[in-house]
Structure formats: C-alpha cells, structure tokens
Amino acid sequence: MDKKTVLAALAALGQDTRLEAFRLLVQAGADGVPAGEIASRLGAVQNTMSAHLRVLDQAGLVRAARDGRIVRYTADMAGFRDLLAYLTEDCCGGRPEICAPALELAACRAPVGEEA
Template sequence: MDKQTALLALAALGQDTRLEVFRLLVRAGAEGVPAGEVASRLSIVQNTMSAHLKILGHAGLVRAEREGRTIRYVADMTGFRDLLAYLMEDCCNGAPELCQPVIQAVTCKC
C-alpha cells in the first residue's frame, strides 16, 4: 500500500457513519449485508448510505457483490490488512518482530 491509498482509507474511516458501516460489515463477516439493510440498521437514508459505501469502496475497505437485484456489501479484509501493514511496517525502531503480538491480535482468518 502506498501513502495516498492509506490516506484514502484513513479519511474514509475518519467519518462517524462510515466507521459504523465498516464495523457493521466486519461483524457480518464474509456473508456481508445487503445495502438496504445497512441503511436500515444504522437509520441512514439510502441515498446517503450509498455515498458512504462508495467512499469506503473507493478506499479499498468494502466491496460490493451483486446477487440478482440486490447488492451485498462485505468488508474487504485484505484492504484493511494492507492498511494495518502500512501503518506498522516501520514499527519498533527497526525491530518489527516486537510488533508480532499486535499483528497477530488484529489478523483474522476471514
């Protein structure tokens, strides 16, 4: 991940609604959540939610999967791992092995 991509992801997560959306999708796991249900669960108007999902998608944090007429959103854990790796790549004064407990704590097998 490069600096610009990391900034996009951090900016996307730096807004209250988008952070809640991302956390909701992380909880949902690989199954994801239909777009309308995301809006309903968070009490957000659908067109506003669509804009938030587009920003998260552009930042590489969520992806859309079409199922017939329904669009299901899923947290992109690869994009999230890439962001975490970027943030931690120079950690611990050149001794990244010291950060292994943190890296293992945030790495899931999803």
C-alpha cells in the same frame, strides 16, 4: 500500499457513519450485509448510505457484489490488512515483535502465546 491509498482509507474511516458501516461489515464476515440492511441498522438514509459505501469501496475497504436487485457489501480484509501493514511497517524502532499482537488480532488470530 501507497501513501495516496492509505490517506483515502484513513479519510474514509474518519467519518462516523462510514466507520460504523465498516465495523458492521467486519463483524458480518464473509457473508456481508445488503446495502439496505446496513442503512437500516445504522439509522441512515439509503441514498446517503450508498454514498458512504462508495467512499469505502473506492478506499479499498469494502467490496460490493450484486445479487439480483440486492447489492451485498463485505469488508475487504486484504485492503484492511494492507492498511495496517503500511501503518506498522517500521514498527517500534525495528522491533516488529512489539506490534505482532495487534497484527495477529487484525488477522483474526489470537496473539502468540494466548489461546483463541
């Protein structure tokens, strides 16, 4: 992941509604959530939410899939992992094992030595 993409992702997540939308989609998993339901759950106007979701999409953090008239969004976990990998690439002075628990959690696995 290049620095420009990282900056776009961090900027996208640096806004309250977009951060909440991304967290909602992470929680929803592979099933995702229709755009209208995201707006409803977050108490946002639908056209404003569409703009927020577009920013997250352009930042590589969510994906949109059309199902008839409904646009369903899912968190792009590969994009999120790429962001985390970039941020922790040179973790802890060459001791990546220190960052391993955080990366394991991001991969939805229990940290090494702990049960799920």
